[in-house]
Amino acid sequence: MPLLDIRNVTRRFGDFTAVDGVSLAIEAGEFFTLLGPSGCGKTTLLRMIAGFDLPDAGQILLDGVDLAATPPERRPVRTVFQSYALFPHMTVHGNVAFPLQMAGTPARDIPGKVAAALEDVRLTGFDRRYPHELSGGQKQRVAIARALVTHPTMLLLDEPLAALDAKLREELQIELIHLQREAGITFVYVTHDQTEALALSHRIAVMNKGKVEQLDEPSVIYRFPRSRFVADFIGQCNLFSGPIRANAAGAVTLDVEGLGAVKVAAQTALAAGAPASIALRPEQIRIGAGDAAAPADNRYEGTVADLLYMGDVTVYRVNTAGGARVEALLANSQTGRAKFFEPGDRVVVDWPAAAGHFIED
Amino acid sequence: MRSRSPLLVAVALAVYAFLYLPLAIVVVYSFNDSRLNAEWVGFTLDWYRKLFADDDMLAAARNSLVIGLVASLVATVLGTMAGIALHRYRLRLLPLLVFAPIAIPEILMGVSLLIFFVLLNFTLGLVSVAIAHIAFCIGFVAIVVRARMAGMDEALVEAARDCGATPWQAFRHVTLPLIMPGVIAGALMAFTLSIDDFVITFFTAGAGTVTLPLQIYSMIKIAVTPEVNAVSTLLMLLTLLLIVVASRLSPSLLRSQEEAPT
Amino acid sequence: MAADARRHEAARARWLVSGPPLLYLLVFFAAPTLIMVLASFRSPGEFGGLAPLRDDTGALDLNVDAYVRFFTETVYAQVFVKSLVFALVTTLVCLALAYPLAALIARSPKKSRDILLLLVILPFWSNFLIRIYAWMILLGPNAALARAVNGVLGWFGAGPVPLLFSSFAVLVCLVYVHLPFMVLPLYANLEKHDPALLDAAQDLGASAWQRFWRITFPLSLPGVYAGAALVFIPALGIFAIPDLLGGPDDTLIGNLIKQQFLETRDWPFGSVLSIVLTVSALALVGLAAWLGRGATRGAERVGA
Numbered sequence A: 001m002p003l004l005d006i007r008n009v010t011r012r013f014g015d016f017t018a019v020d021g022v023s024l025a026i027e028a029g030e031f032f033t034l035l036g037p038s039g040c041g042k043t044t045l046l047r048m049i050a051g052f053d054l055p056d057a058g059q060i061l062l063d064g065v066d067l068a069a070t071p072p073e074r075r076p077v078r079t080v081f082q083s084y085a086l087f088p089h090m091t092v093h094g095n096v097a098f099p100l101q102m103a104g105t106p107a108r109d110i111p112g113k114v115a116a117a118l119e120d121v122r123l124t125g126f127d128r129r130y131p132h133e134l135s136g137g138q139k140q141r142v143a144i145a146r147a148l149v150t151h152p153t154m155l156l157l158d159e160p161l162a163a164l165d166a167k168l169r170e171e172l173q174i175e176l177i178h179l180q181r182e183a184g185i186t187f188v189y190v191t192h193d194q195t196e197a198l199a200l201s202h203r204i205a206v207m208n209k210g211k212v213e214q215l216d217e218p219s220v221i222y223r224f225p226r227s228r229f230v231a232d233f234i235g236q237c238n239l240f241s242g243p244i245r246a247n248a249a250g251a252v253t254l255d256v257e258g259l260g261a262v263k264v265a266a267q268t269a270l271a272a273g274a275p276a277s278i279a280l281r282p283e284q285i286r287i288g289a290g291d292a293a294a295p296a297d298n299r300y301e302g303t304v305a306d307l308l309y310m311g312d313v314t315v316y317r318v319n320t321a322g323g324a325r326v327e328a329l330l331a332n333s334q335t336g337r338a339k340f341f342e343p344g345d346r347v348v349v350d351w352p353a354a355a356g357h358f359i360e361d
Numbered sequence B: 001m002r003s004r005s006p007l008l009v010a011v012a013l014a015v016y017a018f019l020y021l022p023l024a025i026v027v028v029y030s031f032n033d034s035r036l037n038a039e040w041v042g043f044t045l046d047w048y049r050k051l052f053a054d055d056d057m058l059a060a061a062r063n064s065l066v067i068g069l070v071a072s073l074v075a076t077v078l079g080t081m082a083g084i085a086l087h088r089y090r091l092r093l094l095p096l097l098v099f100a101p102i103a104i105p106e107i108l109m110g111v112s113l114l115i116f117f118v119l120l121n122f123t124l125g126l127v128s129v130a131i132a133h134i135a136f137c138i139g140f141v142a143i144v145v146r147a148r149m150a151g152m153d154e155a156l157v158e159a160a161r162d163c164g165a166t167p168w169q170a171f172r173h174v175t176l177p178l179i180m181p182g183v184i185a186g187a188l189m190a191f192t193l194s195i196d197d198f199v200i201t202f203f204t205a206g207a208g209t210v211t212l213p214l215q216i217y218s219m220i221k222i223a224v225t226p227e228v229n230a231v232s233t234l235l236m237l238l239t240l241l242l243i244v245v246a247s248r249l250s251p252s253l254l255r256s257q258e259e260a261p262t
Numbered sequence C: 001m002a003a004d005a006r007r008h009e010a011a012r013a014r015w016l017v018s019g020p021p022l023l024y025l026l027v028f029f030a031a032p033t034l035i036m037v038l039a040s041f042r043s044p045g046e047f048g049g050l051a052p053l054r055d056d057t058g059a060l061d062l063n064v065d066a067y068v069r070f071f072t073e074t075v076y077a078q079v080f081v082k083s084l085v086f087a088l089v090t091t092l093v094c095l096a097l098a099y100p101l102a103a104l105i106a107r108s109p110k111k112s113r114d115i116l117l118l119l120v121i122l123p124f125w126s127n128f129l130i131r132i133y134a135w136m137i138l139l140g141p142n143a144a145l146a147r148a149v150n151g152v153l154g155w156f157g158a159g160p161v162p163l164l165f166s167s168f169a170v171l172v173c174l175v176y177v178h179l180p181f182m183v184l185p186l187y188a189n190l191e192k193h194d195p196a197l198l199d200a201a202q203d204l205g206a207s208a209w210q211r212f213w214r215i216t217f218p219l220s221l222p223g224v225y226a227g228a229a230l231v232f233i234p235a236l237g238i239f240a241i242p243d244l245l246g247g248p249d250d251t252l253i254g255n256l257i258k259q260q261f262l263e264t265r266d267w268p269f270g271s272v273l274s275i276v277l278t279v280s281a282l283a284l285v286g287l288a289a290w291l292g293r294g295a296t297r298g299a300e301r302v303g304a
Helices: A042-050 A092-102 A107-120 A136-148 A166-183 A194-200 A218-223 A228-233 B006-029 B046-053 B055-088 B093-103 B106-119 B126-150 B155-162 B167-196 B199-204 B212-222 B226-249 C002-039 C065-072 C074-107 C110-125 C128-139 C144-155 C167-190 C195-203 C208-236 C240-245 C253-262 C267-291 C293-299
Strands: A004-013 A016-026 A031-035 A057-062 A077-080 A154-158 A186-191 A203-208 A211-216 A238-248 A251-256 A260-265 A275-280 A286-288 A298-309 A313-320 A325-331 A346-351 A357-360
Touching: A004 A042, A016 A042, A016 A057, A016 A211, A031 A042, A031 A194, A042 A077, A042 A154, A042 A186, A077 A136, A077 B155, A092 A107, A092 A136, A107 A136, A107 A166, A136 A154, A136 A166, A166 A194, A186 A194, A194 A218, A203 A218, A203 A228, A211 A218, A211 A228, A228 A238, A228 A275, A228 A357, A238 A260, A251 A275, A260 A298, A260 A357, A286 A325, A298 A325, A313 A346, B006 B226, B006 C074, B006 C110, B006 C128, B006 C167, B046 B055, B046 B226, B055 B093, B055 B126, B055 B167, B055 B212, B055 C002, B093 B126, B093 C002, B106 B126, B106 B199, B106 C002, B106 C253, B106 C267, B126 B167, B126 B199, B126 C002, B155 B167, B167 B226, B199 B212, B199 C253, B212 B226, B212 C128, B212 C240, B226 C110, B226 C128, C002 C267, C065 C074, C065 C267, C074 C110, C074 C167, C074 C208, C074 C253, C074 C267, C110 C167, C128 C144, C128 C167, C128 C240, C167 C208, C167 C240, C195 C208, C208 C267, C240 C253, C253 C267
Parallel strands: A031 A186, A031 A203, A077 A154, A154 A186
Antiparallel strands: A004 A016, A004 A057, A203 A211, A238 A251, A238 A275, A251 A260, A275 A357, A286 A346, A298 A313, A298 A346, A313 A325
C-alpha cells in the first residue's frame, strides 16, 4: 500500500479546472516532485494534501485513510512554505517550539527537541533571533526545522528555494537530499524548476493544465519524454514534427518541414501519414565544418545564425538550407577554444537515428 | 525637480497658521484673568478651578468617559471582527454596512436612530448614546484592522494550522498578536471619536443626559466664557495624548496611504 | 461527504467572524435608516412624532405629503440651494487652500512629511465644538480681528460690521473644520507622482505653469475628487456651525432637520429633509466622479 494515494482528484475554481482527475501514488521514504509551469495545478494539489483546500471530486488517502474529514492541524503532514511563513513575533525557538506546544508536548521536553531540530539544520545558537534578523537561507532552515520537529510522516515543500539566489539554492538542495535521507521522511516537493526537480527527486510527476503528463524517474523523463510538452519543458530540446513517411524495422522516418526526412529509432503502431514528433537534445547533435562527411542517419547543411557562449558550453543555432532551425550544443572544455564557429559559417549537423526520441502526437 | 517656491512655502505657512491660531487662542485665553476673551489681562488658573467645581461639567465628563469606554470596547471587538471578515472574505452586505455610516452625513444617522429608539420606546440616555457611538465607530476600527490584516502574510495562519493549531489557536497565537497594534489603535480612535461626538449624541441623548460636547454646546450657545476655554484645553490635551499613543502603535494611521507593517 | 462537512465548518467560521458586526449594523444602522425612509411616507402625529401607521378605519396611512411640501414650498428650495452654495464654496475654498499645502508636504523630504501631515490632522482631532468656539472668540465683537476690520472700515467712513453671526463667519468656520479632509487625499495623490514626469515636461520645454496645468493637476484629479467628496458631504449636512456662528438668515438644511425633530417634531417632514440631503449629497458626488471619470481613469494608475 502506498503511503499517499491520490485518486482521481479534481479541483475547480469557477470555470477553471486547476487539478483535473489526478491519480498518484507516493511511497514511503520517497523524494517525490510535482513539476510544472505556474498554473499547472501543482500547488493546488499540494494544498489539498496539506488540508488547506479540498477536492471537488476524488479522494486523498494517507495510509489508506481518507483525509477529507481531517483538518490540516490533525494531518500528520507538515508544509514548508514558499514565503517561509515564519511567525514574525516569535523567536527562532518560539517558531520551532510552536508545533510541539500545539501537540501538547510537556514543557520540559520542548527545549531539547527544539535544540535537536535546530542542530539538524545547522542553526544551533540561533534560538533567540527573530525571523527578520535571519538571512533567506537561515529562514528556510528554520522553516524546515519547524516542520520536522514533530517528526511528521510527510513533508510538503512548496517551491522552498524559489526566493534564494543560485549558489545558496544549490547548497540547500544538497542539504535537502541529506535531510530527507537521514530523517527517512517522505518529501513531496513542488517546483517549476526542472533542473531542481531532476537533481533532487526519486520520481517526478510532470504536470500541465491540471493533469499529470508523465510520472517517471528523472533520467527516464529526461531521456524519454512521453509528450511534446514534457520534452519541451524539461531541458533544451529540438522538436521536429511531421507526418510519418515510413515505419519499418524499428526505424521511423518523419517528413519534417525544412529538413526533409528525419529518421529515429522507434517501435510504433502508427501508420504512414500519421502525425508524430521527434525530440532531440542539443547535446546529441554533432556539428561540423562539413568537410568530414562521415555518413550519418540524419545529416543536414546549414549556416550558424546565432550562438550563445555560456562558459562551459556554447549553444549554436543553425538554420538549415530548408529553413528549419536546429539547436546544437558543444562542450567547450574538450577543445580549449572558446568557440568553433562564428555566425554565418556554413556547417553540417548530424545525428544517429538512436539519438532522437520518438513521440506520438 | 521638486521645487519649493517661496510663494508655495508662504501659502502653506499661512494655512498652518489658519489651522492653529484659533486653537492657540482658546488655550491662551483659558489662562487669562478676564471674563472677556478679548485682551490679555493676566495669568490665572481660576477657570480650571471653576471647572473642577462645576458639578454639571463633572457629570458631563463622567458620562462622556463611561460612554467612551463602553462604546470603544464594544466597537473594537465588533470592528476587529468586521476588519478581519472584510479582509478574508468576499462579502457584499458587510462592507456596505461598515462604510456607509462613515460616508453619509452624520445628521442622518442621528435622526434615524432618534426615530428608531423613540418608536421602540427605548429610553434615550447613556445606553442609546453608547449604541449609536458603537454603530459609527465599528467602521473606523474595521478600516485600521483591515489595513493591518492586509499587511500580514496569509500563509502565517495556514502555517499555524499546519503546525497543529486549531482555528481558534491560530487566531489566538498568530493572527491576534500580529494585528494587535491595529486593534489598540482602533480602540483609541473609537474612544476619541466617541468622546468628541456631538451631532449623533445631540439627537440620541434625550433631555436628561449630557456629555461634554453637549455641555460645551449649551454653554457657548448662551455666552462665551473662559471656563469653556479651560475644558477645551483639557479635552485637546487628552485627544493629543490618545493620538500620539495610537500613532506610535500604528504609524500607518497617520499616513494617508497604508503601508504594510513589517 | 466528509469534505462537505468541512466546507460547512468553513462557512460557519465565516459567519462567526462577520455575523456579529453584521447583525449589529443591521439592527442599529440599516433598520433605523429604513424606518426613517418609511417615516417619510407617514403622517405627522397630533402631538409630534408619527401618526399611527393605520388610521381609524384600519387602512394603511402612507402618503407623499411631506415630499410634496418640500418640493412645492419655495422656502425649502431656498434653504436647500443656500446649503448647496455654502457647501460648494466651502469645497472650492478648501481646495484652493489645501492644494499648495499638500503640494508642499509632498515635495518635502521624506522624514519631515509625516510630521507636516500630522500637523494638518491634529486640529481635526480636537473637538468639533472647540473649533467652532475658537471662531466665536476670533470673530467676536471684542476680538482684535473684528476691531481691526472695523477700524479700517471706519477710516473709509463705513459703519462697524459684525463679523460674528454672519454668513461670512459660517463659511470661514466651514472651511476651517473641513480643510484637513481635503489635504489628506490630495497629499496621498501628489505624493505618488513621479518627479521624473516634471523633469521630462521641463525638458520638453514646458514652463512652470504649464507643468502644473498639463501634468500635475490632471494627474491629481482623483485626489481632488476624493477630497471634494469628503468636504462636500459633511458640509452639506452641517447644523452646529450656522446654529452658533450664523445670523438669522443663515438657516441651512441641517438646521431645518434639527428643527423638525427637536422643535416642531414633524418627523415625516424631517425624514424627507434628511433623505433629500443624503441622496443629493451622494448623487452630486457620484455625478462629479462620473463626469470626471475620463480624466481620472489614467491618473488612477499613477501610484500603481
